[in-house]
Amino acid sequence: MPEVLGPTIRSFQVLPDIPEPLQPLVELAHNLWWVWQPDAAELFRRLDRKLWDQVYHNPVKLLGALSQESLGAAARDEGYIAHLRRVYEAFRKHMDGPGWFQETHPEDNKLLIAYFSAEFGLHESLPIYSGGLGILAGDHLKSASELGLPLNGVGLLYRNGYFQQYLSADGWQQEAYPELDFYNLAVEPMRYTDGTQVQVRVDLPDNAVFCRVWRANVGRIPLYLLDTNLPENSPADRDITSRLYGGGTEMRIKQEIVLGIGGLRALEALNITPSVYHMNEGHSAFLALERIRVLLERNSNLTFDETRQQVMSSNIFTTHTPVPAGIDTFHPDLMVKYFKNFIPSLKLDEEGFLALGREDVSNKKQGFSMAVLALRLADHYNGVSALHGEVSRKMWHNLWPAVPTAEVPIQSVTNGVHxxxxxxxxxxxxxxxxxxxxxxxxxxxxxxxxxxxxxxxxxxxxxxxxxxxxxxxxxxxxxxxxxxxxxxxxxxxxxxxxxxxxxxxxxxxxxxxxxxxxxxxxxxxxxxxxxxxxxxxxxxxxxxxxxxxxxxxxxxxxxxxxxxxxxxxxxxxxxxxxxxxxxxxxxxxxxxxxxxxxxxxxxxxxxxxxxxxxxxxxxxxxxxxxxxxxxxxxxxxxxxxxxxxxxxxxxxxxxxxxxxxxxxxxxxxxxxxxxxxxxxxxxxxxxxxxxxxxxxxxxxNTNRMVREYAEKFYVPALHRSLTLGENNMARAIALAHAKDSMRHRWGGVKVVGVHTSGNGHYKVGDTMQVEALIDLPEIDPKDVHVQLYCGPINATGEIEKPQVMDLSYGKVMGPARHLFTGQIDCRSSGRQGFALRVVPGTPDMATMFEPGLITWN
CATH class of the missing domain: 3.40.50.2000 (Glycogen Phosphorylase B;)
Structure with a gap:
């Protein structure tokens, strides 16, 4: 019996025929600026109020569903045209006018931020978000647009988005996954100059996966979204970007490879070269590995540590999770399965690679944590409220084991809303x-x-x-x-x-x-x-x-x-x-x-x-x-x-x-x-x-929040990256070597003795003199800080609200032995205490705790 072949379907796209006076509506519909402009939203609602609700407030779909009679009537309505003109003028003013960043940081024109997030909540008509994380990311982009911040968003375009909820007769949640029609959304496929669609490739264990790149406009901010639903991919790979947070652990690792590695390659394909990278949660942390790989590929004489030092300087990681159970963690075997061919390009062996994601590097059974990876490959990190900053410092204290919890270098930027x-x-x-x-x-x-x-x-x-x-x-x-x-x-x-x-x-x-x-x-x-x-x-x-x-x-x-x-x-x-x-x-x-x-x-x-x-x-x-x-x-x-x-x-x-x-x-x-x-x-x-x-x-509000990110992280990260990258990364290379050398020599650092003036009883206004003898074999005294860690002592014998003061170098007291001196001013009564410590003082470090070295008396 002859084989029965199915039909060959040829696709084509039909665009709405918009009358000339209404042409600005097309540009407005394809820019999500309108979602925070009530006057602009009303412009679309006026065209057909009932239809506006039926298309769930999607102006792109609305324009395609309106009859030519309705469009013609609007084009002849002088009141409507005046309304359109007013809104479009406001839109152009927003798009073309200077923003806060240009006015306050004109010298930082090299700043370009890549903001990676697994979800973005911009509007209900683009349902690629689940909850607060995505809506925060969407509000971040909106405020960046208002502030004129040079930023590109990077995420995934989910074919089914997040699920639609409905309830059964007994009140049990059910999930539906309707398919999104991208051609009726405010997204457009990116194309090369010859008209072909931009695609990038990521490698999985047995095959390559191709990703199409789409763009959504959020005011002045472009948001690039990757989509694996391509004929070139297998059905399983086409499903990688089907559902937000869908599937099991293996689906999650695939999604995060596409987001982090594919997202970075998408920017490269578009000739976009960010100077700062912001990971909104750990889902995108693989981007840090890809950045290292690319830099090593271009500079084969560099080592992993040298390259890592440069890459870290411009990476920012925001954690939103207050419990370790909420962090994506992958089994070591799964990591090896998906990165076996990637690991050699980092100049690491398997154990060195897996250690990047382990909280305890010596525990080979421990899973690979995306948050630990992000913390290990960034110089800047924060929680999302003051309390969450405290919780995060406690949660990740093991990464800085000898550092007091209060000094763990995780800061906080409290969230806001647009x-x-x-x-x-x-x-x-x-x-x-x-x-x-x-x-x-x-x-x-x-x-x-x-x-x-x-x-x-x-x-x-x-x-x-x-x-x-x-x-x-x-x-x-x-x-x-x-x-x-x-x-x-x-x-x-x-x-x-x-x-x-x-x-x-x-x-x-x-x-x-x-x-x-x-x-x-x-x-x-x-x-x-x-x-x-x-x-x-x-x-x-x-x-x-x-x-x-x-x-x-x-x-x-x-x-x-x-x-x-x-x-x-x-x-x-x-x-x-x-x-x-x-x-x-x-x-x-x-x-x-x-x-x-x-x-x-x-x-x-x-x-x-x-x-x-x-x-x-x-x-x-x-x-x-x-x-x-x-x-x-x-x-x-x-x-x-x-x-x-x-x-x-x-x-x-x-x-x-x-x-x-x-x-x-x-x-x-x-x-x-x-x-x-x-x-x-x-x-x-x-x-x-x-x-x-x-x-x-x-x-x-997110305008305050984004300004805080700019001034606390984005601009300092830019400056640090430029400094370390000067002269073919000379300072980054020197810093990597200095840290490595310090680690090898640190074992000999010892607090030999601490001496104080007085008898242990002081009055407010008194000064206590402190002298410390420190052994520093093979280490220049200029390369360390000897510090007093002092403050009130609580009921459990711990120092509360500590102050940290550097002691001054005194003199050489013998072979490798040095005297450091300082004083403590007694400003308040009660039980006080101090400890003495030695930490590295290597120039160009992000913090003194960067090498993970600290010696206490």
């Missing part, structure tokens, strides 16, 4: 009216935000009430659609039209349903909660949303518990769960609720940006003192659940903090909200809203 993305249209209009455009030009200016105090109470409250009413209306419609999809009988569907009261105190909880976030803490005492919900005189209502990872059954159980409670006929009008949490859902909630609830188990919330989004809208936070709330909390801007305690018994902690939450609701939040005058305005509540916006919005 204010204009998350503000409700009504609040934006109110701010424009009373603050002018200054708050949009520089949202970090606290003096500008002080003018929030001048907004009339009535006007701010009505703006907020309109946001709440809009949220309630949207929630009802969304719940109705959910129930219809679930096949619920008509009588139950109609209840969706009655849920939530647009005037009642509304509390929101929406985030990933990871177990440490304790999404069901509020339900720990259901009878007490029911009494609150059934109070008709002072009504209170709750709206929940969030997704659990597909493999997280504990998180799914939490969702099921909440959903089943919400189905109780006695409370279902005041307690709802909205499916499929995404950026669209988040906007409605952070803009429309009155209180934002956050109940993580301290200290597992690295930052927690959803509360910042709410605060910008004047929504008051009620949260455990974890993440950003440790820095943001004050009695006039919200409520703290507990006082920052941490309990060894998690069950007891849940009990204590749930009871504290009920107390706050009953005794503080509800009475304050319903304390009204004859005009029915909650004046005290409004005062707190104003304080919240005034104090938190200018601090917890």
């Amino acid at each position: 204010v204009r993305t998350w503000l409700s249209p009504d609040i934006q209009y109110t701010l424009d009216r009373y603050l002018g455009d200054a708050w949009t030009q520089d949202p970090t200016n606290q003096k500008v935000w002080e003018a929030v105090s001048q907004i009339p109470d009535e006007e701010l409250w009505r703006a907020h009430e309109r946001s709440r009413e809009r949220m309630v209306s949207w929630t009802r419609q969304t719940l109705r659609e959910q129930l219809v999809r679930r096949g619920v009988v008509y009588e139950d569907v109609s209840i969706a039209d009655e849920v939530l009261d647009p005037e009642a105190l509304t509390i929101g909880f929406a985030r990933r349903f990871a177990t440490y976030k304790r999404g069901a803490l509020l339900l720990r005492d259901p009878n007490r909660l029911r009494r609150l919900l059934e109070d008709s005189k002072r009504p209170i209502q709750f709206i929940f949303a969030g997704k659990a990872h597909p493999a997280d059954n504990e998180g799914k159980e939490l969702i099921k518990t909440i959903v089943n409670f919400a189905r109780d006929p006695a409370v279902r009008r005041r307690f709802v769960f909205v499916e499929n949490y995404d950026m669209n859902v988040a906007r409605y909630l952070v803009q429309g609720v009155d209180v934002w609830l956050n109940t993580p188990r301290r200290p597992y919330e690295a930052s927690g940006t959803s509360g910042m989004k709410a605060a910008c809208n004047g929504v008051l936070n009620c949260s455990v003192l974890d993440g950003w709330w440790v820095e943001g909390y004050a009695p006039d801007v919200g409520w703290a659940i507990g006082h920052g305690e941490m309990y060894p018994d998690s069950g007891y902690q849940d009990h204590v903090e749930s009871q504290a939450l009920y107390d706050i609701l009953e005794k503080e939040i509800i009475p304050l909200f319903y304390r009204r005058g004859v005009d029915n305005f909650p004046r005290e509540w409004i005062a707190r809203m104003k304080a919240c916006m005034r104090k938190l919005a200018p601090v917890f």
